[in-house]
Amino acid sequence: MNGEMEILEKVKKAFGEKAETAPKWERQSEIKVPLELLHPLLGYLRAQGFGHLAMISCVDWIEEGEFELVYHLWSYEKRLHLLVKTRIDRENPTVETIIPIFRIAETYERELHEMFGIDFPGNPNLTPLFLEDWDGSPPMRRDFDTRKYVEEKYGMIDLTKELWKREEPVLEGENGED
Amino acid sequence: MGLFRWSQSRSLWMMHFCTGCGAVEMPPTMTSRYDMERFGIIPMATPRQADILLITGYLTVKTLKRVVRSYEQMADPKYVIGFGSCTINGGMYWDSYNTVKQLDLYIPVDLYIAGCMPRPDSIIDAFVKLREMIAKGEANGWKRYRENLEWYRTNQAKVFNVEKWSAIEP
Numbered sequence: 516m517n518g519e520m521e522i523l524e525k526v527k528k529a530f531g532e533k534a535e536t537a538p539k540w541e542r543q544s545e546i547k548v549p550l551e552l553l554h555p556l557l558g559y560l561r562a563q564g565f566g567h568l569a570m571i572s573c574v575d576w577i578e579e580g581e582f583e584l585v586y587h588l589w590s591y592e593k594r595l596h597l598l599v600k601t602r603i604d605r606e607n608p609t610v611e612t613i614i615p616i617f618r619i620a621e622t623y624e625r626e627l628h629e630m631f632g633i634d635f636p637g638n639p640n641l642t643p644l645f646l647e648d649w650d651g652s653p654p655m656r657r658d659f660d661t662r663k664y665v666e667e668k669y670g671m672i673d674l675t676k677e678l679w680k681r682e683e684p685v686l687e688g689e690n691g692e693d
Numbered sequence: 694m695g696l697f698r699w700s701q702s703r704s705l706w707m708m709h710f711c712t713g714c715g716a717v718e719m720p721p722t723m724t725s726r727y728d729m730e731r732f733g734i735i736p737m738a739t740p741r742q743a744d745i746l747l748i749t750g751y752l753t754v755k756t757l758k759r760v761v762r763s764y765e766q767m768a769d770p771k772y773v774i775g776f777g778s779c780t781i782n783g784g785m786y787w788d789s790y791n792t793v794k795q796l797d798l799y800i801p802v803d804l805y806i807a808g809c810m811p812r813p814d815s816i817i818d819a820f821v822k823l824r825e826m827i828a829k830g831e832a833n834g835w836k837r838y839r840e841n842l843e844w845y846r847t848n849q850a851k852v853f854n855v856e857k858w859s860a861i862e863p
Contacts, residue, residue, distance in 0.1 A: 646791060647755045648854040654790045661790050668852060669794045671787070 518593045519544050522563060529559060545598040550610065553601045557586065557616050565590045565597060568617040571624065573631050575657045580605045582631065586613075603633070612637035630655035701770065702827035705734045705820075708743035708767075710760055713750020715776050715810060722813040732820050740766045745823070746800075751779035751792045754852050757799060761849060764800050764838075771835045772827070774819055775805040784809055798848040801834030 523536040523544055534556065535547040548556050565588040574583040586599040603610060612635045613620045624635040625644050632653035635641065643649060651664050665671065709719050722729050723736055737743040740763040752760060764773065775796045778784035783794035796802055803826065806819045826832040838845060850858040 645753070645755065647758070648852075650854045651790070659790075662788050664790055665788050665794070669783075669792075670798070671794065
């Protein structure tokens with residue numbers, strides 16, 4: 516646990532009481548910061564050896580009207596996994612991009628933009644990644660009604676009925692080509 | 694024309710459009726254990742030289758666009774086999790927001806293979822059945838597509854979210 520406590524102490528010293536730090540498991544700790552401290556903290560951690568941004572995930576706290584962004588950092592020297600968490604407003608979700616700190620974040624932010632509708636000013640490439648021609652609201656938000664969308668767009672098959680009685684175009688006249 | 698159709702059914706070139714997990718069932722079907730070449734069916738790399746389009750699994754909207762394009766590049770007569778539950782009713786992706794549920798709304802399917810996954814035995818079985826259908830002149834999906842193009846185009850345009858979609862301009 517020594518390496519963890521050491522880096523958490525350093526963060527406490529540098530960022531004060533606003534950064535809530537807590538060890539979670541062996542080799543994994545979390546740091547919760549307000550949005551304005553996110554970029555300084557990520558830059559600081561990168562300088563401390565946390566050079567690998569493994570992913571950015573998002574949690575939809577719909578009852579509290581907030582998204583929680585989780586930046587997963589890994590240090591190969593310290594062999595530590597840090598979760599940097601920050602909360603943003605759900606109505607107007609905007610986070611300045613972290614591309615200057617972690618180049619790889621471009622793709623992660625692109626995906627979050629697509630799945631949760633979070634805006635990342637400064638990211639040059641927020642085009643759709645998987646969802647071509649998407650017309651609904653961002654699908655990973657909890658208020659997105661998946662089943663309703665599927666019923667409207669693709670049509671569900673009622674498995675209690677015979678499939679072959681479904682309406683579909685039928686060739687008139689004889690089968691075959693003779 | 695009976696001889697013509699009989700010879701057609703004896704020489705089929707198959708393009709397998711490998712989406713999803715169905716692709717793993719193809720190598721044993723092609724290679725020595727099940728050996729589909731016994732039935733005159735050989736895999737082909739390009740749609741322009743293939744007779745059968747085998748859709749092995751779920752299709753996202755993005756993939757469906759490529760499937761329609763590949764299908765339209767194939768020369769007549771052409772046959773489509775839907776492989777696995779995903780192509781029939783969505784399978785385990787029945788409520789996914791991004792996969793199409795019924796393949797035959799978008800391209801004409803001659804034959805479905807049920808199962809998740811279908812074993813190579815059932816694939817071979819489907820090929821034999823398709824051969825019979827071709828010999829009898831029942832596998833006429835390519836004609837249905839041509840005659841009901843407007844219906845298929847409407848369905849395609851609905852999921853592609855455009856006013857009018859034409860994969861290849863006539």
